[in-house]
Amino acid sequence: MAFSSLHLDDALLRAVAQRAYLTPTAIQQAVIPLILQGSDVIASAQTGSGKTAAFCLPILHNFLKNPVSTPKKASVLILVPTRELATQVGETMRSLAQYLARPIKLAVLFGGVSLNPQMLHLRGGADIVIATPGRLLDLVSKNAVSLAAVTTLVLDEADRLLELGFADELAQLLALLPSQRQQLLFSATFPAALDVLTERLTEGRTTAPVRVEVAATATGKPDIVQRAIVVDTANRTQLLRHLIETQKWDRVLVFAASRYTAELVAVKLRKARIAAEPFHGELSQGKRTQVLADFKASRVKVVVATDVAARGLDISQLPAVINYDLPRSSDDYTHRIGRTARAGASGIAISFISTGNEAHFRLIENRHGITLEREHIAGFEPADTPALPEPAAGGGIKGKKPNKKDKLRALAALKSAD
Ligand code: AMP
Numbered sequence: 110m111a112f113s114s115l116h117l118d119d120a121l122l123r124a125v126a127q128r129a130y131l132t133p134t135a136i137q138q139a140v141i142p143l144i145l146q147g148s149d150v151i152a153s154a155q156t157g158s159g160k161t162a163a164f165c166l167p168i169l170h171n172f173l174k175n176p177v178s179t180p181k182k183a184s185v186l187i188l189v190p191t192r193e194l195a196t197q198v199g200e201t202m203r204s205l206a207q208y209l210a211r212p213i214k215l216a217v218l219f220g221g222v223s224l225n226p227q228m229l230h231l232r233g234g235a236d237i238v239i240a241t242p243g244r245l246l247d248l249v250s251k252n253a254v255s256l257a258a259v260t261t262l263v264l265d266e267a268d269r270l271l272e273l274g275f276a277d278e279l280a281q282l283l284a285l286l287p288s289q290r291q292q293l294l295f296s297a298t299f300p301a302a303l304d305v306l307t308e309r310l311t312e313g314r315t316t317a318p319v320r321v322e323v324a325a326t327a328t329g330k331p332d333i334v335q336r337a338i339v340v341d342t343a344n345r346t347q348l349l350r351h352l353i354e355t356q357k358w359d360r361v362l363v364f365a366a367s368r369y370t371a372e373l374v375a376v377k378l379r380k381a382r383i384a385a386e387p388f389h390g391e392l393s394q395g396k397r398t399q400v401l402a403d404f405k406a407s408r409v410k411v412v413v414a415t416d417v418a419a420r421g422l423d424i425s426q427l428p429a430v431i432n433y434d435l436p437r438s439s440d441d442y443t444h445r446i447g448r449t450a451r452a453g454a455s456g457i458a459i460s461f462i463s464t465g466n467e468a469h470f471r472l473i474e475n476r477h478g479i480t481l482e483r484e485h486i487a488g489f490e491p492a493d494t495p496a497l498p499e500p501a502a503g504g505g506i507k508g509k510k511p512n513k514k515d516k517l518r519a520l521a522a523l524k525s526a527d
Contacts, residue, residue, distance in 0.1 A: 115141050118170050120208040125166070128204060134159035135323040140293075141167050149292045149318035151307060153299065156266070156447045158323065160295050161201045164263050169206050171261070172213065172236065181214055181234025182258035188242055188282070190269040191417070192219035192394065193401070198239050198265065213237060216254070220244040221394050228253045242270070242278035249285065256285045264310075267296040268303055268440065273417070279306065292318065297447065298440040332455040333446055337470065337481040341491045342463045345433055346377050348489045352459070353383055353411060358429045360404060362448050363413045366434035371413045374433060378411055385411035389418045416441055419448065432460040435469055439476035463491065 112125050112133055133141065136158045143150050144167035154160040168185055189195045199217035206213050216235035218227050220243050227244070231253045238245070238254060248254050264270060270279060292310050296303060311318060340348045353361055365371040371387040378385035386400045386409050397418070403409040412419075416436060430449045436442045449456025462470050462483060474480055485491070 110138055115166075116145065117141070117166055118173055118209070120173075120210060121166055121169055121205060123208045124205045125162075127207075130159075130162070134163070136160050136321070137163040137166070139321045139323055140164070143319050143321070144168065144291070144293060145170060147171075147291055149311075149314070149316070150321055151294045151296075151318045152321040152323075153297070154295050154321075154323065155297050156444065157450065160265075161198055162205065164265075164293055164295065165198070165202045165205050168237075168261060168263070169202070169209065169213070173209060173211060181236055183216075183235055183238045183254060183256060184258055185237040185261045185263070186256060186259045186282075186286070187237070187239040187263040187265060188245070188270065188279070189239065189265045190241065190273050190275065192221055192241060193397070193418075194266060195219045195239050195241055196398075202237060202239065215239065218244050218248060218254075220247075224248070224251075242275045242282060246278055246281060249282075256282070257287065259286050259290055261291045262286060262293070264292075264294045264296075264306075267294050267306065268298045268300060269444075271300070271302045271306065276302070276306070280309070283309065288313070294318075297443055300440065333450040334455070334457045335446065335479065335481055336457065336459045336484060337462050338459060338484045338486055338489075339462050339467075339491050340486070340489050342465065344489055344491075345461050345463075346374055348461065348486060349374070349431065349433060350378060350381050350383065351486070351489065352431070353378070356429070358457075359407060359410070360427055361411045361429045361431060362419065362427055363411060363431045363433050364419065364436065364445050365413050365415060366437075368415060370434060371415055375411070375413045378413075383411055384409050385413060388412045388414040390415065392418075416445070419445070428456055430456070430458045432458070435460060435462075435466050435473070439473045442473050442477070 110133060112122055112130065115133060115138075117125075136152065136154045140150055140152055140163045144164060152160070152163075154163070164187075172185065187198055189198055195217050196219075199215055202215055206215075214235045214237070216227070216231055216238045218238065218240040220241055224247065227248060228251065231248065235254070245254070249256065264279075294307065294310065307318075338348065349363065363374065365374055368387070368389040368391055371389050375385040375387040386403065388397065388400050392400070400409060400412060404412050413433070427449045430446055432442075432445060436445055446458035449458055460470060460481075
């Protein structure tokens, strides 16, 4: 199928060609016609499936064809879980809208940065608002933006919106929207908590939403090779270094369970002259943007991230994702490995397995209906005894579990040795 058969405005086809999208992805083929005809949609879509363009293109087309009576009165609202995703959706929307005959004003709103520039930007209104729920509510309460004219609502990565605790904010925002609206919900997973939200969205509607699930076909399913390597907990950083040095990946995204581990692993890699940066929720927005830009430009080779921070990162053609620590849930496993093999490219996802987390990994495998061969890498074979907790770097007291102060001290020592 070609993009031209989707009946999109020529200006949008031009933008699609400019982004070098050759054919629509499976999710785009499925949902673009539905959105164009005004249906409500609940779509199961993985990150990397091309879901952003799947809603941006028809929204822009509809916007163009149905001039709104109240320009700059936010007729489209896109809610996203994180600032990074807000930025990425904003970039995609802006790029796809660049050749439109009618200029469109976008507002991208997220927390963690000062309110004032966003309030200034909203003066005179905006046609399309892309926002995280908390910051949007702040701005609404200050009368900086009105949602009374919204005709299209998108909930992007709805599972993550709930996981991050935005249920109350979503309820408050829904109450501010006109009841006549088109609703589009995208989610990688459908946990029970999401049923409550979808029920709320469909309450009192005359027509049911169209549910779209893109089958895992050769073209729809990302081409991800999954591997599991058994290694003692204490040897993971060495193994990581070995893999980075031998596998010749140009960029690697490593997942750690905590901010502390993300920092520590990045510091250790840097000491081995590997350009590595941590990426977690406690970094300033400026630092995060910088790391992301450096990673995209390949100035940074390895990003060591926590789940929340990494959610929504769009780094095209990431060759490898490594679970240094296993994710807590099998849904997080899906999200993590979805960072590689984006939009048709192939990729590899490696999980480090130790005696202590073997049972947990088996649960993840069961949930996904897979069984991975447990690999041993020469020089990193696990000892027979159960893995011991990783000793505090920089020397803790032997036999004593490092407390927060020990950890911070160790980190400071490593950083100053950099
Ligand atoms: P998303 O799932 O929206 O995060 O998109 C994943 C990546 O695929 C992004 O880098 C998009 O720019 C890219 N992409 C989206 N649609 C297409 C397409 N039809 N062909 C090739 N790449 C695409």
